[in-house]
Amino acid sequence: MPIIATFFGILVRMWHDDHPPPHIHVSYQGFEALVEIRSGQILEGTLPKKAAAIVKEWCLKHQNALLDNWARAQRFEPLERIPGADLDD
Incomplete structure (x- = not known):
């Protein structure tokens, strides 16, 4: 699963051709969660x-940018890296 961002020890990934709704896979220190892109809410996990x-x-x-990557993933295209929270101005 491609890593699209890393920040503060948090890894953000996205599967190609994943199920709706548009979401990201997040892992941090042994915790894992699916997070909905449109709301930022945890759908599964903690x-x-x-x-x-x-x-x-x-x-x-x-x-x-996340929704653009979601569209790319649905078409099996390469995903783009997105700046992490620790690199944003």
Whole structure:
């Protein structure tokens, strides 16, 4: 599964041809979660409270880029890296 972003020890991945709704796979220190792109809410799994808040804010800030990657993934095209929360201005 391609890694599309890393920040603060958080790995963000996206599968090609994954099931709806558009989401990302997030892992952090042994925790794993599916996070909906449009809302930043955890659909499945768990993350520590602080990590979940960081991922939600990052997800909403980069929503357009994430949805563009989701569309690419549905067409089995290469995915683009997205700047992490620790690299944003």
